[in-house]
Amino acid sequence: MKRAVILYLLCLCLACQTIAQKAGLTSNGTQNYVLRPSDFIQVDIFQEADLHRKTRIEADGVVHLVLIKPFRIAGMTISDAQQEIARRYYVEDFLQSPEVSVSVLEFSPRKVSVLGEVARSGFVMIPPDRKLMLVEAITSAGGFTGLAQKKEVQLKRTDKSGKIQVYTINAEDITRGTGGRDVELIDGDIITVPDHRSKVNVLGQVNRPGFVAIPSDRKLTLVEAISAAGGFTRLARRTKVQLKRTDNQGRPQTMEINVDSIMRESKTRDIELRDGDIINIPERLT
Numbered sequence: 001m002k003r004a005v006i007l008y009l010l011c012l013c014l015a016c017q018t019i020a021q022k023a024g025l026t027s028n029g030t031q032n033y034v035l036r037p038s039d040f041i042q043v044d045i046f047q048e049a050d051l052h053r054k055t056r057i058e059a060d061g062v063v064h065l066v067l068i069k070p071f072r073i074a075g076m077t078i079s080d081a082q083q084e085i086a087r088r089y090y091v092e093d094f095l096q097s098p099e100v101s102v103s104v105l106e107f108s109p110r111k112v113s114v115l116g117e118v119a120r121s122g123f124v125m126i127p128p129d130r131k132l133m134l135v136e137a138i139t140s141a142g143g144f145t146g147l148a149q150k151k152e153v154q155l156k157r158t159d160k161s162g163k164i165q166v167y168t169i170n171a172e173d174i175t176r177g178t179g180g181r182d183v184e185l186i187d188g189d190i191i192t193v194p195d196h197r198s199k200v201n202v203l204g205q206v207n208r209p210g211f212v213a214i215p216s217d218r219k220l221t222l223v224e225a226i227s228a229a230g231g232f233t234r235l236a237r238r239t240k241v242q243l244k245r246t247d248n249q250g251r252p253q254t255m256e257i258n259v260d261s262i263m264r265e266s267k268t269r270d271i272e273l274r275d276g277d278i279i280n281i282p283e284r285l286t
Contacts, residue, residue: 031079037061038108046099067094078102110187114141117148117193134183135174147195147213156190200273202229204281205236221270237284244278
């Protein structure tokens, strides 16, 4: 009988400890958590049930508790907040030796912004229970577009003093595993994926009309650009492809190119493209 009671008490203690940890009452890590606007918190005062309060921290960081004046709690750790609440109840002559417990019932959402050359620009939420890395955030935003300059991803971050820091990250090396370390993101980070400075526009009878980036480390040819745009449709008139460009004097030029000949005959030279070139593939005559 005594053994059964002891086992019961042990199980009860473990259960209480688990519940307390989930509520943020006993974890040392949670005690160091910095409170934020929109956190939903519970404030308990030992043997003062009338002063217990569940409340959400206001957008300006202020908390409203029973009896004492509202004050800014955002930016404090849970441990510091407990001491400050106890101090205010004492200073304002409500309690002599208050024992205060603060727990977070619901954490405010943390998010980063992913902008520029990704499929879905916008916010990406930071999971409450783990880290969010740069590459994962970009993937969550739909991944890079075809025009993304992966080697020059910009991370803008505001430090604790309010100063804005800007970092340039080679995300291509990170994703390929050829160098560079992925970056852990924090709330409020802004990731901007720039586009290639040089690009061409492929229009008409291709499967994915639109811009194609000119790589920074090599040339881009006409056939490569058409391939990058998904290749010809079945209606494409391959022998009458138009290439429009502006010459060095700013004058527009139009060339008509037999791409079939380039693709079939090794003697026919492919054409190197320039920034701003427009390739138009007309529909063949039926």
